[in-house]
Amino acid sequence: MTQKGYSQKSLRKKVYDFIREQMNDGKLLPGSLLNLQETSSRLGISMTPLREALVQLETEGFVTIIPRRGVVINTLTLTRIRQMYRVIGALEAAALEDVYQSLTEGDIERLQDLNRKMREDLEKGEMEEYMSLNRTFHNTWLGRCGNEELFRIAQLMKDRLYEFPRNVDLVPEWEEVSMAEHETIVECLLQKDLEGAVYYLRDVHWCFNTQEAFVRKYYAKHLERLDHMRKDAVELTL
Structure with a gap:
């Protein structure tokens, strides 16, 4: 000791x-x-x-x-964000492939319910809860894949993207698109179309090129917030 x-x-x-x-x-x-x-x-x-x-x-x-x-x-730079999107997409796709056979109708219904609750929270402006439910949605496959390293790396990268400092200044239109993408992934799972679900998760939902306009808008708001925080910190020391 x-x-x-x-x-x-x-x-x-x-x-x-x-x-x-x-x-x-x-x-x-x-x-x-x-x-x-x-x-x-x-x-x-x-x-x-x-x-x-x-x-x-x-x-x-x-x-x-x-x-x-x-x-x-x-x-964070756009280059780093692009790299992390590609890695997270690959990790989530691999996790979904690993757990697909064990997903039940109850699991898929829970995904639908989570997405509905996310929409309700977005409409009410409850961003912290929205972000928490979003993590829970994706952890349906990440948390059950049995690969601790995969889960750890995915969570750390998401922390880097969204948590330091925590940014709840979301872009509503991006979240609407994100929830629609969730619905497409769930529909693929309902139709027992694993290939379609994996494609949409990796090559649409986590595709930087597809999401770039939203990413730029989100981080522009984030950088503006950081500037305000820096100014506040300077004023406190004066």
């Missing part, structure tokens, strides 16, 4: 969870430098578990460690 009875592993997780929470809440913004001494002092830990947590975060794509300069919170 190490500091205050924590194991080295639990200390690393404590730091890891803290930094991700700070990014999620917008307290560590993309492009900003992480103050290592301040973080170490705030958590009451040595630099060793902090460095270990940062190595993990760098491996997952959240930060970049620059020798002798510090740690930078990564920003």
Whole structure:
């Protein structure tokens, strides 16, 4: 055991969870430098578990460690978003193929119900719940495929796309199209058309070229929000 009875592993997780929470809440913004001494002092830990947590975060794509300069919170570029869309599409398609034979009528009815609830939440402006239901919809196959690495990578990439900081400034017309795509995927499953469902999931729903106009609009709003957050942070320090 190490500091205050924590194991080295639990200390690393404590730091890891803290930094991700700070990014999620917008307290560590993309492009900003992480103050290592301040973080170490705030958590009451040595630099060793902090460095270990940062190595993990760098491996997952959240930060970049620059020798002798510090740690930078990564920003998203259209190139990176394009790459992640392709990977997520491939992973989700593989997961759907793996679980297809085990999907029941009840599972498909649940997908339909989730999509209906998403539409209701969108109409009511309940964006947090909408995003949660959207994850649940896709986790119908991701969470049941039995491939822990596939699931982990897909979730991390979605976190990078939507959670740091969390962006609930959705583009309503994009969400309408997304739910219509969900309906097409579900209809393919109802018709026992696995090939069609996989194609629509990978080559339409997660196709960057198909979604690019919406992606640009979504992240334009996201960047505007980040600019406001940076200005607010500067004003608080004055």
